[in-house]
Amino acid sequence: MTMCFNCQLHIGKITLLMINLDAAQFAAEIVKSNVAVIDVRTPEEFSQGHIPEAINIDVMSEYFTADISTLDKNCNYAIYCRSGKRSVDAATIMDESGFETTNLLGGIISWVESGQPVTS
Structure with missing residues (x-):
């Protein structure tokens, strides 16, 4: 299992530390009670299969910032x-806005390849 803590972004005087998890670690993370799963793909991609309990907020949408503000x-x-x-882009935007995020390395491709469940 690989956990990457070396992805640092320097924005002004703020340093953001992005937490990247492999599929097994991500699966363990999302069962925690205070964690919500966000799929930042398009609604069309989301409808083709997503992680159970995930909500869809398209990072490419002009409304992404407004959507996460809620x-x-x-x-x-x-x-x-x-x-x-795209999840790195979304996590960066969210981290800059004061959220705590974790990113799935390799996205849903790695999730499926590791045998984790998907739903549609």
Whole structure:
């Protein structure tokens, strides 16, 4: 199992530390009571299969920032996309806005390849 803590982003005087987890670690993380799962792919991608209990907030939507502003900042968010690129973008935006996030390395592709469940 690999956990990456070396992804640091320097924004002004704030340093954000992005937590990246492999599929097994991500699966363990999302069963915690204070963690919500966000799929940041398009609604079309989401409808083709997603992690159970995930909500869909498309990071490419012009409403992404407005959509996340309605979320509880006391909750932790486990974020994923198809391969891991868009979820890094979403996590960065959310971290800058004061949320605590975890990113799934390799996205839903790695999730499925590791035998984890999906639903549609």
